Amino acid sequence: xxxxxxxxxxxxxxxxxxxxxxxxxxxxxxxxxxxxxxxxxxxxxxxxxxxxxxxxxxxxxxxxxxxxxxxxxxxxxxxxxxxxxxxxxxxxxxxxxxxxxxxxxxxxxxxxxxxxxxxxxxxxxxxxxxxxxxxxxxxxxxxxxxxxxxxxxxxxxxxxxxxxxxxxxxxxxxxxxxxxxxxxxxxxxxxxxxxxxxxxxxxxxxxxxxxxxxxxxxxxxxxxxxxxxxxxxxxxxxxxxxxxxxxxxxxxxxxxxxxxxxxxxxxxxxxxxxxxxxxxxxxxxxxxxxxxxxxxxxxxxxxxxxxxxxxxxxxxxxxxxxxxxxxxxxxxxxxxxxxxxxxxxxxxxxxxxxxxxxxxxxxxxxxxxxxxxxxxxxxxxxxxxxxxxxxxxxxxxxxxxxxxxxxxxxxxxxxxxxxxxxxxxxxxxxxxxxxxxxxxxxxxxxxxxxxxxxxxxxxxxxxxxx
Amino acid sequence: xxxxxxxxxxxxxxxxxxxxxxxxxxxxxxxxxxxxxxxxxxxxxxxxxxxxxxxxxxxxxxxxxxxxxxxxxxxxx
Numbered sequence: 001x002x003x004x005x006x007x008x009x010x011x012x013x014x015x016x017x018x019x020x021x022x023x024x025x026x027x028x029x030x031x032x033x034x035x036x037x038x039x040x041x042x043x044x045x046x047x048x049x050x051x052x053x054x055x056x057x058x059x060x061x062x063x064x065x066x067x068x069x070x071x072x073x074x075x076x077x078x079x080x081x082x083x084x085x086x087x088x089x090x091x092x093x094x095x096x097x098x099x100x101x102x103x104x105x106x107x108x109x110x111x112x113x114x115x116x117x118x119x120x121x122x123x124x125x126x127x128x129x130x131x132x133x134x135x136x137x138x139x140x141x142x143x144x145x146x147x148x149x150x151x152x153x154x155x156x157x158x159x160x161x162x163x164x165x166x167x168x169x170x171x172x173x174x175x176x177x178x179x180x181x182x183x184x185x186x187x188x189x190x191x192x193x194x195x196x197x198x199x200x201x202x203x204x205x206x207x208x209x210x211x212x213x214x215x216x217x218x219x220x221x222x223x224x225x226x227x228x229x230x231x232x233x234x235x236x237x238x239x240x241x242x243x244x245x246x247x248x249x250x251x252x253x254x255x256x257x258x259x260x261x262x263x264x265x266x267x268x269x270x271x272x273x274x275x276x277x278x279x280x281x282x283x284x285x286x287x288x289x290x291x292x293x294x295x296x297x298x299x300x301x302x303x304x305x306x307x308x309x310x311x312x313x314x315x316x317x318x319x320x321x322x323x324x325x326x327x328x329x330x331x332x333x334x335x336x337x338x339x340x341x342x343x344x345x346x347x348x349x350x351x352x353x354x355x356x357x358x359x360x361x362x363x364x365x366x367x368x369x370x371x372x373x374x375x376x377x378x379x380x381x382x383x384x385x386x387x388x389x390x391x392x393x394x395x396x397x398x399x400x401x402x403x404x405x406x407x408x409x410x411x412x413x414x415x416x417x418x419x420x421x422x423x424x425x426x427x428x429x430x431x432x433x434x435x436x437x438x439x440x441x442x443x444x445x446x447x448x449x450x451x452x453x454x455x456x457x458x459x460x461x462x463x464x465x466x
Numbered sequence: 467x468x469x470x471x472x473x474x475x476x477x478x479x480x481x482x483x484x485x486x487x488x489x490x491x492x493x494x495x496x497x498x499x500x501x502x503x504x505x506x507x508x509x510x511x512x513x514x515x516x517x518x519x520x521x522x523x524x525x526x527x528x529x530x531x532x533x534x535x536x537x538x539x540x541x542x543x
Binding site: 266267270271272299300301302303304305308309311312315323326327330331335336338339340342343345346347348350351354355357358361362364365384401404 | 467468469475478479482483484485489492493496497500501503504506507508510511517518519520521522523524525526527528529530
């Protein structure tokens with residue numbers, strides 16, 4: 001019997017299970033015990049599936065006892081953002097419209113995770129429909145950050161960030177349409193990759209064309225293991241990438257000395273970065289240099305325009321999806337969400353096409369920046385802000401400033417990875433981000449893993465969570 | 467974007483949902499940014515035989531440093 005197995009990383013937990021040192025039931029029970037203790041205060045989960053998780057765990061233990069081949073994630077507890085459908089398990093999107101909806105089928109990614117042996121332990125909190133701002137009027141009140149429970153978790157995959165960092169599950173998945181997984185990853189001392197567009201199918205869920213499903217994990221290796229089980233071609237998804245599944249985990253060790261990393265210093269300097277973010281980012285760059293990376297100053301244009309294009313597309317698609325329900329059930333939506341969702345009704349088809357055209361131009365431009373200067377990635381902070389509250393100040397949230405580093409790469413589909421890099425004055429973690437060329441997710445994971453092996457951020461746990 | 471003033475927005479919103487005056491007020495505030503962003507996109511589109519030149523776009527978070535108006539994004543994270 002291993003004491004406190006929930007404190008181990010995902011990769012350690014699944015290794016011990018394979019070696020027979022621990023059972024899946026013990027792993028699930030350890031996480032359920034943590035959830036019982038923390039969730040009433042943190043609101044990280046909307047639904048906890050104790051019975052279902054234990055049933056999945058018993059099936060894995062039986063399979064192991066019978067000598068059957070186990071999946072690569074066998075025994076790993078996973079929290080799923082409550083916007084991603086799960087068969088037989090309530091999926092509310094944190095909205096009264098879906099308060100009692102129990103899907104018949106898993107979204108494709110959830111099905112892949114289950115096939116790999118992951119145990120869905122519950123559904124994590126989010127802004128209503130992953131949109132607008134969290135509100136006490138939402139179906140489930142907003143989640144609080146385990147690193148400082150007097151502070152909100154930044155969203156929209158806020159509950160997913162809180163669950164992973166508080167050790168309520170070995171890993172979680174969230175969605176990212178403009179920074180919704182990368183931002184909470186940064187604010188929870190986690191690793192998260194927004195994969196290259198099309199690698200992880202959004203089949204079976206409500207989504208925007210530029211949103212991606214992302215794992216939120218404690219280590220870079222855990223991130224690679226999770227992503228590998230999520231990637232794969234789905235014939236029913238016209239945006240799904242038809243290539244082979246890369247072996248991210250097996251190939252995560254790499255000599256990164258000499259890798260060139262672009263730093264768009266003028267662009268970064270123009271953001272309203274808080275002093276803690278500036279300090280943390282400087283330290284992050286020094287670490288990259290100490291690992292042998294060559295830092296290269298670059299002139300990066302069009303980030304603000306690409307961010308604006310992304311939000312126009314998001315707004316237009318969100319309204320398209322909700323137009324009938326807004327008309328029929330206006331009062332069932334949260335008072336903030338419904339107004340945010342209505343914005344897209346005022347955009348024309350031409351506005352949407354213009355935004356798409358600007359996004360495509362920036363996509364090509366950014367890939368050329370990387371290839372012309374032989375850059376493996378560019379580095380930026382994940383967010384200019386050190387707490388969710390500061391990111392939601394009037395004027396800054398509405399201009400999308402909190403997503404100034406992340407959102408441009410949603411419309412382009414380039415992969416970005418957020419890494420833990422330090423802490424702000426409020427005790428809330430601060431992230432740094434690397435963005436690479438299309439289908440260089442492996443390189444980003446290799447960079448992140450080398451960094452993870454050198455720093456001790458991933459060994460830290462929030463107060464009262466160890 | 468054809469809805470240029472608060473009255474046009476209020477009339478259109480009333481056709482779409484059971485909006486209140488508070489909703490309209492919030493909506494008008496949000497649409498300032500959406501309108502600016504939509505106008506920005508239009509300004510970046512070239513003549514039929516031209517290409518969008520990203521290298522001439524802004525180099526800042528608020529969209530300054532180019533000949534375009536400031537872009538403003540609206541929405542969620």
